[in-house]
Amino acid sequence: xxxxxxxxxxxxxxxxxxxxxxxxxxxxxxxxxxxxxxxxxxxxxxxxxxxxxxxxxxxxxxxxxxxxxxxxxxxxxxxxxxxxxxxxxxxxxxxxxxxxxxxxxxxxxxxxxxxxxxxxxxxxxxxxxxxxxxxxxxxxxxxxxxxxxxxxxxxxxxxxxxxxxxxxxxxxxxxxxxxxxxxxxxxxx
Amino acid sequence: xxxxxxxxxxxxxxxxxxxxxxxxxxxxxxxxxxxxxxxxxxxxxxxxxxxxxxxxxxxxxxxxxxxxxxxxxxxxxxxxxxxxxxxxxxxxxxxxxxxxxxxxxxxxxxxxxxxxxxxxxxxxxxxxxxxxxxxxxxxxxxxxxxxxxxxxxxxxxxxxxxxxxxxxxxxxxxxxxxxxxxxxxxxxxxx
Numbered sequence: 412x413x414x415x416x417x418x419x420x421x422x423x424x425x426x427x428x429x430x431x432x433x434x435x436x437x438x439x440x441x442x443x444x445x446x447x448x449x450x451x452x453x454x455x456x457x458x459x460x461x462x463x464x465x466x467x468x469x470x471x472x473x474x475x476x477x478x479x480x481x482x483x484x485x486x487x488x489x490x491x492x493x494x495x496x497x498x499x500x501x502x503x504x505x506x507x508x509x510x511x512x513x514x515x516x517x518x519x520x521x522x523x524x525x526x527x528x529x530x531x532x533x534x535x536x537x538x539x540x541x542x543x544x545x546x547x548x549x550x551x552x553x554x555x556x557x558x559x560x561x562x563x564x565x566x567x568x569x570x571x572x573x574x575x576x577x578x579x580x581x582x583x584x585x586x587x588x589x590x591x592x593x594x595x596x597x598x599x600x
Numbered sequence: 601x602x603x604x605x606x607x608x609x610x611x612x613x614x615x616x617x618x619x620x621x622x623x624x625x626x627x628x629x630x631x632x633x634x635x636x637x638x639x640x641x642x643x644x645x646x647x648x649x650x651x652x653x654x655x656x657x658x659x660x661x662x663x664x665x666x667x668x669x670x671x672x673x674x675x676x677x678x679x680x681x682x683x684x685x686x687x688x689x690x691x692x693x694x695x696x697x698x699x700x701x702x703x704x705x706x707x708x709x710x711x712x713x714x715x716x717x718x719x720x721x722x723x724x725x726x727x728x729x730x731x732x733x734x735x736x737x738x739x740x741x742x743x744x745x746x747x748x749x750x751x752x753x754x755x756x757x758x759x760x761x762x763x764x765x766x767x768x769x770x771x772x773x774x775x776x777x778x779x780x781x782x783x784x785x786x787x788x789x790x791x
Contacts (some may be wrong), residue, residue, distance in 0.1 A: 412655065416714035420710060422725060424766060426661065426662050427661055427662075428661060428765070428766050428769050428770075429661050429662060429663070430661045430769070431658075432658070432662065432663050432664040432667075433663065433664065433731075434728060434731055434732075436663070436789045437728070437764050438758070438765045439769075441764060441765070442764055442765040442766065443765075443766065447611045447764075457717075457721055458704075458708070458717050459656060460724055461717055461720045461721055461724050462697070463697075464720075464723075464724050464727060465624070465720075466624065466696050466697065466700070467620060467621050467622060467623050467624050467692055467693055467696065468620060468623065468689075468690075468692060468693025468694075468696070468697075469609065469663030469664075469665050469666060469693070470663070470664070470781050471663050471666075472663065472666070472693045472694065472697075473693055473697050476693065476694050476697035476698055476701065476703045477697050477700070480697075480698055480701040480702065481701060481704075485698060486702070488694060488697075488698050489694070492694050494660065495662075496666050496690060497684060498661060498662060499660060499661065499662030499663070499666050499667050499686075500670055500682070502660045502661060502662070503656065503657065503660045503662075503667045503670045503671055503674075504670070504674060504679075504682065505661055506659060507656055507671055507675075508730050510652065516655070516656065516659060518780060518784075519659050520655070521657050521780055522608060522773070522777060522780060523658075523692050525747075525772070525775075525776035525779065525780070526769070526772055526773060526776055527735070527738070527739060527747075528739045528747045528748070528750045528751035528754065529750060529751070529754045529769060530735075530769075530770040531732060531735045531736050531739055531751060531768070532751050532752075532754035532755035532758060533758055533765055533768065534728065534731070534732050534735070535732045535736070535755055535759075536755055536758040536759040537728075538725060538728040538729055538732055538739075539759060540727050540759075541721065541724065541728065542725040542729070544721075545718075545721040545722055545725055546722075550674055550735060552759075553759075555719055563719065564718075564719060564721070564722045565722075567719060567723065567726075568722040568723075568725055568726050568738055571722060571723050571726030571727075572726040572729055572730060575727065575730040576730060576733065578645065582723075582727040582730075585723045585726060585727060586720050586723040586724055586727065587720075587723075588723065589714045589719055589720055589722050589723030589726075590717075590719055590720040590723065591673055591716075591721065592719075593716070593718075593719025594712060594716045594719055595714070595722070596719075597715045597719065598712070598715070
Protein backbone atom coordinates (compact mmCIF):
# COMPACT_ATOMS: atom_id res chain seq x y z
CA UNK A 412 0.00 0.00 0.00
CA UNK A 413 2.71 2.45 0.99
CA UNK A 414 4.55 1.73 -2.25
CA UNK A 415 1.41 2.50 -4.24
CA UNK A 416 1.14 5.78 -2.31
CA UNK A 417 4.75 6.56 -3.14
CA UNK A 418 4.01 5.91 -6.82
CA UNK A 419 0.92 8.14 -6.64
CA UNK A 420 2.74 11.05 -5.02
CA UNK A 421 5.81 10.79 -7.25
CA UNK A 422 3.61 11.30 -10.30
CA UNK A 423 1.59 13.89 -8.40
CA UNK A 424 4.81 15.92 -8.16
CA UNK A 425 5.47 15.47 -11.86
CA UNK A 426 1.98 16.68 -12.70
CA UNK A 427 2.26 19.57 -10.25
CA UNK A 428 5.57 20.91 -11.57
CA UNK A 429 5.13 20.42 -15.31
CA UNK A 430 4.18 24.00 -16.10
CA UNK A 431 3.91 24.72 -19.78
CA UNK A 432 2.61 21.25 -20.63
CA UNK A 433 4.02 18.58 -22.95
CA UNK A 434 7.79 18.61 -22.99
CA UNK A 435 7.99 20.35 -19.62
CA UNK A 436 7.30 16.97 -18.04
CA UNK A 437 10.42 15.35 -19.55
CA UNK A 438 13.05 17.04 -17.32
CA UNK A 439 10.99 16.32 -14.20
CA UNK A 440 10.47 12.67 -15.11
CA UNK A 441 14.18 12.44 -15.81
CA UNK A 442 15.29 13.92 -12.51
CA UNK A 443 12.71 12.19 -10.31
CA UNK A 444 11.97 8.81 -11.90
CA UNK A 445 15.33 8.06 -13.53
CA UNK A 446 18.02 9.82 -11.45
CA UNK A 447 16.47 9.82 -7.99
CA UNK A 448 14.14 6.79 -7.78
CA UNK A 449 15.79 4.59 -10.44
CA UNK A 450 12.42 3.25 -11.53
CA UNK A 451 13.61 3.14 -15.16
CA UNK A 452 17.09 2.92 -16.62
CA UNK A 453 18.40 5.38 -19.20
CA UNK A 454 17.71 3.16 -22.18
CA UNK A 455 14.13 2.49 -21.02
CA UNK A 456 13.66 6.23 -20.49
CA UNK A 457 14.83 7.03 -24.03
CA UNK A 458 12.57 4.30 -25.45
CA UNK A 459 9.67 5.67 -23.42
CA UNK A 460 10.13 9.20 -24.79
CA UNK A 461 10.33 7.75 -28.31
CA UNK A 462 7.16 5.65 -27.84
CA UNK A 463 5.39 8.67 -26.30
CA UNK A 464 6.24 10.65 -29.42
CA UNK A 465 4.51 8.08 -31.62
CA UNK A 466 1.37 7.29 -29.61
CA UNK A 467 -1.62 9.49 -28.80
CA UNK A 468 -1.85 11.27 -25.48
CA UNK A 469 0.30 13.55 -23.35
CA UNK A 470 3.83 12.50 -22.37
CA UNK A 471 3.01 12.63 -18.64
CA UNK A 472 0.22 10.07 -19.02
CA UNK A 473 2.33 7.85 -21.27
CA UNK A 474 5.18 7.94 -18.76
CA UNK A 475 2.92 7.35 -15.77
CA UNK A 476 1.29 4.34 -17.42
CA UNK A 477 4.59 2.85 -18.59
CA UNK A 478 6.35 3.22 -15.24
CA UNK A 479 3.25 2.17 -13.29
CA UNK A 480 2.80 -1.07 -15.20
CA UNK A 481 6.45 -2.03 -14.83
CA UNK A 482 6.37 -1.38 -11.07
CA UNK A 483 2.98 -2.82 -10.17
CA UNK A 484 1.04 -4.07 -13.17
CA UNK A 485 -2.18 -2.50 -14.40
CA UNK A 486 -3.09 -1.26 -10.90
CA UNK A 487 0.24 0.56 -10.82
CA UNK A 488 -0.52 2.15 -14.19
CA UNK A 489 -3.86 3.45 -12.92
CA UNK A 490 -2.37 4.74 -9.66
CA UNK A 491 0.49 6.60 -11.39
CA UNK A 492 -1.78 8.04 -14.07
CA UNK A 493 -4.33 9.29 -11.54
CA UNK A 494 -1.45 10.76 -9.53
CA UNK A 495 -0.21 12.67 -12.56
CA UNK A 496 -3.61 14.23 -13.36
CA UNK A 497 -4.77 14.94 -9.79
CA UNK A 498 -2.88 18.27 -9.56
CA UNK A 499 -4.37 19.35 -12.91
CA UNK A 500 -7.86 18.60 -11.68
CA UNK A 501 -7.39 20.61 -8.47
CA UNK A 502 -5.54 23.60 -9.95
CA UNK A 503 -7.58 23.89 -13.15
CA UNK A 504 -10.86 23.91 -11.21
CA UNK A 505 -9.45 26.44 -8.75
CA UNK A 506 -8.31 28.71 -11.58
CA UNK A 507 -11.62 28.37 -13.34
CA UNK A 508 -13.38 29.37 -10.09
CA UNK A 509 -11.09 32.41 -9.73
CA UNK A 510 -11.70 33.29 -13.35
CA UNK A 511 -15.47 33.17 -12.90
CA UNK A 512 -15.22 35.31 -9.77
CA UNK A 513 -12.73 37.97 -10.89
CA UNK A 514 -13.06 37.68 -14.67
CA UNK A 515 -9.29 37.61 -15.04
CA UNK A 516 -6.30 35.52 -14.10
CA UNK A 517 -3.61 37.95 -15.26
CA UNK A 518 -1.59 37.59 -12.05
CA UNK A 519 -1.33 33.83 -12.51
CA UNK A 520 -0.48 34.32 -16.18
CA UNK A 521 2.22 36.83 -15.23
CA UNK A 522 3.71 34.28 -12.87
CA UNK A 523 3.76 31.70 -15.64
CA UNK A 524 5.43 34.25 -17.90
CA UNK A 525 8.19 34.69 -15.30
CA UNK A 526 8.54 30.90 -15.07
CA UNK A 527 8.78 30.37 -18.83
CA UNK A 528 12.56 31.03 -19.20
CA UNK A 529 13.25 28.42 -16.52
CA UNK A 530 11.02 25.88 -18.21
CA UNK A 531 12.79 26.47 -21.52
CA UNK A 532 16.14 25.84 -19.83
CA UNK A 533 14.92 22.65 -18.19
CA UNK A 534 13.65 21.26 -21.50
CA UNK A 535 16.90 22.29 -23.20
CA UNK A 536 18.91 20.56 -20.50
CA UNK A 537 16.89 17.33 -20.84
CA UNK A 538 16.94 17.56 -24.65
CA UNK A 539 20.70 18.00 -24.68
CA UNK A 540 21.04 14.94 -22.48
CA UNK A 541 18.90 12.90 -24.86
CA UNK A 542 20.92 14.13 -27.85
CA UNK A 543 24.27 13.34 -26.20
CA UNK A 544 23.13 9.83 -25.29
CA UNK A 545 21.79 9.25 -28.80
CA UNK A 546 24.74 10.55 -30.76
CA UNK A 547 27.54 9.32 -28.49
CA UNK A 548 25.77 6.10 -27.52
CA UNK A 549 26.50 6.81 -23.87
CA UNK A 550 24.65 5.90 -20.71
CA UNK A 551 25.01 9.33 -19.11
CA UNK A 552 23.64 12.74 -20.04
CA UNK A 553 27.05 14.35 -20.43
CA UNK A 554 29.45 11.62 -21.46
CA UNK A 555 30.84 12.82 -24.77
CA UNK A 556 33.32 10.38 -26.25
CA UNK A 557 34.16 11.26 -29.82
CA UNK A 558 35.47 7.75 -30.45
CA UNK A 559 31.87 6.54 -29.99
CA UNK A 560 30.18 9.07 -32.24
CA UNK A 561 27.37 7.58 -34.34
CA UNK A 562 27.41 9.33 -37.69
CA UNK A 563 24.01 7.98 -38.81
CA UNK A 564 22.23 9.33 -35.72
CA UNK A 565 24.05 12.66 -35.92
CA UNK A 566 23.05 13.13 -39.57
CA UNK A 567 19.46 12.04 -38.92
CA UNK A 568 19.23 14.56 -36.09
CA UNK A 569 20.65 17.41 -38.18
CA UNK A 570 18.41 16.67 -41.18
CA UNK A 571 15.32 16.22 -38.99
CA UNK A 572 15.91 19.50 -37.18
CA UNK A 573 16.45 21.29 -40.50
CA UNK A 574 13.21 19.88 -41.95
CA UNK A 575 11.27 20.77 -38.79
CA UNK A 576 12.57 24.35 -38.69
CA UNK A 577 12.42 25.06 -42.40
CA UNK A 578 9.31 23.18 -43.59
CA UNK A 579 7.37 22.65 -40.31
CA UNK A 580 6.99 18.96 -41.12
CA UNK A 581 4.73 16.93 -38.83
CA UNK A 582 6.85 15.59 -35.89
CA UNK A 583 5.21 12.19 -36.25
CA UNK A 584 6.53 11.93 -39.82
CA UNK A 585 10.00 12.97 -38.64
CA UNK A 586 10.12 10.28 -35.94
CA UNK A 587 8.83 7.51 -38.25
CA UNK A 588 10.97 8.76 -41.14
CA UNK A 589 14.17 8.75 -39.10
CA UNK A 590 13.22 5.28 -37.86
CA UNK A 591 12.71 3.81 -41.31
CA UNK A 592 15.74 5.46 -42.95
CA UNK A 593 18.04 4.78 -40.02
CA UNK A 594 17.01 1.14 -39.70
CA UNK A 595 17.52 0.55 -43.44
CA UNK A 596 21.00 2.11 -43.27
CA UNK A 597 21.99 -0.11 -40.33
CA UNK A 598 20.55 -3.26 -41.91
CA UNK A 599 22.20 -2.69 -45.27
CA UNK A 600 25.45 -1.19 -43.96
CA UNK B 601 -29.92 9.92 -13.25
CA UNK B 602 -32.28 10.93 -16.06
CA UNK B 603 -32.10 9.31 -19.45
CA UNK B 604 -31.12 12.62 -21.06
CA UNK B 605 -28.24 13.01 -18.63
CA UNK B 606 -26.90 9.57 -19.45
CA UNK B 607 -27.12 10.34 -23.13
CA UNK B 608 -25.23 13.60 -22.58
CA UNK B 609 -22.46 11.98 -20.53
CA UNK B 610 -22.07 9.22 -23.10
CA UNK B 611 -21.77 11.77 -25.90
CA UNK B 612 -19.22 13.78 -23.91
CA UNK B 613 -17.25 10.65 -23.06
CA UNK B 614 -17.23 9.13 -26.54
CA UNK B 615 -16.38 12.38 -28.35
CA UNK B 616 -13.56 13.19 -25.91
CA UNK B 617 -12.28 9.61 -26.18
CA UNK B 618 -12.04 9.93 -29.97
CA UNK B 619 -10.34 13.33 -29.73
CA UNK B 620 -7.79 11.95 -27.28
CA UNK B 621 -7.14 8.98 -29.59
CA UNK B 622 -6.21 11.32 -32.39
CA UNK B 623 -3.84 13.72 -30.60
CA UNK B 624 -0.50 12.13 -31.34
CA UNK B 625 2.36 13.46 -29.27
CA UNK B 626 -0.08 15.71 -27.41
CA UNK B 627 0.08 19.47 -27.69
CA UNK B 628 -2.06 22.15 -29.19
CA UNK B 629 -3.89 19.95 -31.71
CA UNK B 630 -6.46 19.07 -29.09
CA UNK B 631 -7.76 22.65 -28.88
CA UNK B 632 -8.43 22.69 -32.62
CA UNK B 633 -10.21 19.34 -32.44
CA UNK B 634 -12.27 20.43 -29.43
CA UNK B 635 -13.27 23.61 -31.18
CA UNK B 636 -14.41 21.67 -34.22
CA UNK B 637 -16.42 19.18 -32.20
CA UNK B 638 -17.93 21.27 -29.40
CA UNK B 639 -18.30 24.68 -31.12
CA UNK B 640 -18.95 23.86 -34.75
CA UNK B 641 -20.66 20.44 -34.58
CA UNK B 642 -22.45 20.20 -31.23
CA UNK B 643 -22.78 23.93 -30.35
CA UNK B 644 -22.25 23.13 -26.67
CA UNK B 645 -19.88 26.04 -26.17
CA UNK B 646 -18.94 29.19 -28.12
CA UNK B 647 -15.60 30.36 -29.49
CA UNK B 648 -14.99 32.90 -26.73
CA UNK B 649 -15.43 30.21 -24.13
CA UNK B 650 -12.93 28.00 -25.95
CA UNK B 651 -10.41 30.87 -25.90
CA UNK B 652 -10.86 31.46 -22.16
CA UNK B 653 -10.67 27.77 -21.51
CA UNK B 654 -7.42 27.53 -23.48
CA UNK B 655 -5.90 30.42 -21.53
CA UNK B 656 -6.69 28.78 -18.20
CA UNK B 657 -5.56 25.33 -19.42
CA UNK B 658 -2.20 26.76 -20.48
CA UNK B 659 -1.68 28.55 -17.18
CA UNK B 660 -2.19 25.49 -14.99
CA UNK B 661 0.49 22.80 -14.67
CA UNK B 662 -0.02 19.47 -16.40
CA UNK B 663 -0.79 18.57 -19.97
CA UNK B 664 -2.86 20.89 -22.13
CA UNK B 665 -5.11 18.02 -23.27
CA UNK B 666 -6.10 16.95 -19.77
CA UNK B 667 -6.48 20.52 -18.50
CA UNK B 668 -8.63 21.58 -21.45
CA UNK B 669 -10.89 18.53 -21.19
CA UNK B 670 -11.38 19.07 -17.43
CA UNK B 671 -12.39 22.69 -18.09
CA UNK B 672 -14.75 21.79 -20.89
CA UNK B 673 -16.47 19.11 -18.81
CA UNK B 674 -16.71 21.47 -15.84
CA UNK B 675 -18.21 24.23 -17.97
CA UNK B 676 -20.86 21.86 -19.32
CA UNK B 677 -21.84 19.82 -16.25
CA UNK B 678 -19.76 20.82 -13.21
CA UNK B 679 -17.51 18.40 -11.35
CA UNK B 680 -19.20 15.31 -12.80
CA UNK B 681 -18.67 16.61 -16.32
CA UNK B 682 -15.03 17.40 -15.50
CA UNK B 683 -14.42 13.86 -14.27
CA UNK B 684 -16.13 12.24 -17.27
CA UNK B 685 -14.15 14.38 -19.74
CA UNK B 686 -10.88 13.77 -17.88
CA UNK B 687 -11.40 10.00 -17.86
CA UNK B 688 -12.22 9.98 -21.56
CA UNK B 689 -8.94 11.82 -22.23
CA UNK B 690 -6.85 9.56 -20.01
CA UNK B 691 -8.17 6.13 -20.97
CA UNK B 692 -6.90 5.88 -24.59
CA UNK B 693 -3.21 6.56 -23.79
CA UNK B 694 -3.53 4.47 -20.61
CA UNK B 695 -4.71 1.44 -22.60
CA UNK B 696 -2.30 1.87 -25.51
CA UNK B 697 0.79 2.31 -23.34
CA UNK B 698 -0.32 -0.54 -21.05
CA UNK B 699 -0.37 -2.90 -24.01
CA UNK B 700 3.02 -1.66 -25.23
CA UNK B 701 4.51 -1.93 -21.71
CA UNK B 702 3.23 -5.52 -21.31
CA UNK B 703 4.96 -6.61 -24.51
CA UNK B 704 7.98 -4.32 -24.03
CA UNK B 705 10.39 -7.03 -22.90
CA UNK B 706 9.51 -9.32 -25.78
CA UNK B 707 9.61 -6.44 -28.29
CA UNK B 708 12.90 -5.02 -27.17
CA UNK B 709 14.81 -8.25 -27.76
CA UNK B 710 14.00 -8.09 -31.47
CA UNK B 711 17.00 -6.82 -33.43
CA UNK B 712 15.06 -4.62 -35.83
CA UNK B 713 12.95 -3.07 -33.04
CA UNK B 714 16.16 -2.34 -31.15
CA UNK B 715 17.73 -0.59 -34.14
CA UNK B 716 14.54 1.29 -34.97
CA UNK B 717 14.12 2.60 -31.42
CA UNK B 718 17.79 3.60 -31.33
CA UNK B 719 17.70 5.61 -34.58
CA UNK B 720 14.29 7.13 -33.87
CA UNK B 721 15.83 8.87 -30.86
CA UNK B 722 17.51 11.22 -33.36
CA UNK B 723 14.08 12.25 -34.64
CA UNK B 724 12.74 12.64 -31.11
CA UNK B 725 15.75 14.76 -30.09
CA UNK B 726 15.16 16.94 -33.17
CA UNK B 727 11.47 17.39 -32.28
CA UNK B 728 12.40 18.44 -28.73
CA UNK B 729 15.09 20.85 -30.00
CA UNK B 730 12.66 22.33 -32.50
CA UNK B 731 10.26 23.10 -29.65
CA UNK B 732 13.05 24.47 -27.45
CA UNK B 733 14.31 26.79 -30.21
CA UNK B 734 10.83 28.26 -30.70
CA UNK B 735 10.35 28.71 -26.95
CA UNK B 736 13.78 30.26 -26.57
CA UNK B 737 13.15 32.71 -29.37
CA UNK B 738 10.00 33.86 -27.54
CA UNK B 739 12.00 34.48 -24.37
CA UNK B 740 14.77 36.34 -26.24
CA UNK B 741 12.14 38.44 -28.04
CA UNK B 742 10.97 39.90 -24.71
CA UNK B 743 14.47 41.52 -24.47
CA UNK B 744 13.95 41.34 -20.71
CA UNK B 745 17.41 41.11 -19.09
CA UNK B 746 15.97 39.36 -16.02
CA UNK B 747 14.29 36.67 -18.16
CA UNK B 748 17.42 36.00 -20.18
CA UNK B 749 19.67 35.90 -17.10
CA UNK B 750 17.30 33.50 -15.36
CA UNK B 751 17.27 31.30 -18.45
CA UNK B 752 21.08 31.03 -18.52
CA UNK B 753 21.49 30.51 -14.77
CA UNK B 754 18.77 27.83 -14.71
CA UNK B 755 20.40 25.97 -17.60
CA UNK B 756 23.84 26.00 -15.98
CA UNK B 757 22.35 24.90 -12.64
CA UNK B 758 20.50 22.03 -14.28
CA UNK B 759 22.91 20.73 -16.91
CA UNK B 760 26.31 21.44 -15.35
CA UNK B 761 25.66 21.49 -11.61
CA UNK B 762 22.90 18.84 -11.62
CA UNK B 763 20.57 20.81 -9.38
CA UNK B 764 17.24 19.02 -9.03
CA UNK B 765 14.65 20.22 -11.57
CA UNK B 766 11.87 20.51 -8.96
CA UNK B 767 14.17 22.60 -6.73
CA UNK B 768 14.99 24.98 -9.61
CA UNK B 769 11.33 25.41 -10.55
CA UNK B 770 10.27 25.93 -6.92
CA UNK B 771 12.95 28.57 -6.29
CA UNK B 772 12.01 30.42 -9.48
CA UNK B 773 8.29 30.21 -8.66
CA UNK B 774 8.98 31.70 -5.21
CA UNK B 775 11.06 34.49 -6.79
CA UNK B 776 8.34 35.18 -9.36
CA UNK B 777 5.70 35.46 -6.64
CA UNK B 778 7.95 37.83 -4.65
CA UNK B 779 8.56 40.02 -7.72
CA UNK B 780 4.84 40.19 -8.54
CA UNK B 781 3.90 41.04 -4.93
CA UNK B 782 6.49 43.83 -4.76
CA UNK B 783 5.48 45.33 -8.10
CA UNK B 784 1.82 45.22 -7.04
CA UNK B 785 2.55 46.98 -3.76
CA UNK B 786 4.50 49.62 -5.67
CA UNK B 787 1.70 50.24 -8.13
CA UNK B 788 -0.74 50.54 -5.21
CA UNK B 789 1.50 53.21 -3.66
CA UNK B 790 1.62 55.28 -6.83
CA UNK B 791 -2.18 55.26 -6.97
